[in-house]
Amino acid sequence: MRSTGEVLGLANSFGLAFYKAEEAAQQVLPGEGTVLLTVVKEDKGGILSIAKKFQELGFRLMATKGTQQYLADHGIEAQSILKMHEGRPNIVDSIKNGEIQLIINTPSGRTSAYDDSYIRKAAIKYKVPYITTVAAAAAAVKGIAACREGHGRAKSLQSYHSDIK
16 A cells, blocks of 8 residues: 555644645745745635735735736735746746745646646745645645744644543
């Protein structure tokens, strides 16, 4: 029987449990830096509160043209960055240069598949956490916030069980 590589993050909140699970999977979420946002049209509404929370936590935001414009229309400042097929310097260049610490990319379409492949490869090579759903992005920002507030302390299983009523 082979291992499936599953991990468990145990905490009092889903966000912190997600953070711990990502850490156990060796995709450590950053405590500071720059977050790249590049999301499909259907996900733009869901990304607003996430982008605001990252800003409140002091993260700098970068976004591709459509996402950047959507964020700007809703009062969220983000630096614009080029996709691979739009020229240079682009997303992959910024990953290689260590300018991006977290990638939130909800992919779609043929051109996107080309870009996404290179973005994923660069993220893996340079060990930049890569998130592909709005739900995971929401959990990540909640987990980062909880860690910053000091809620990431280790607890015994017995103490978790004693809290069950």
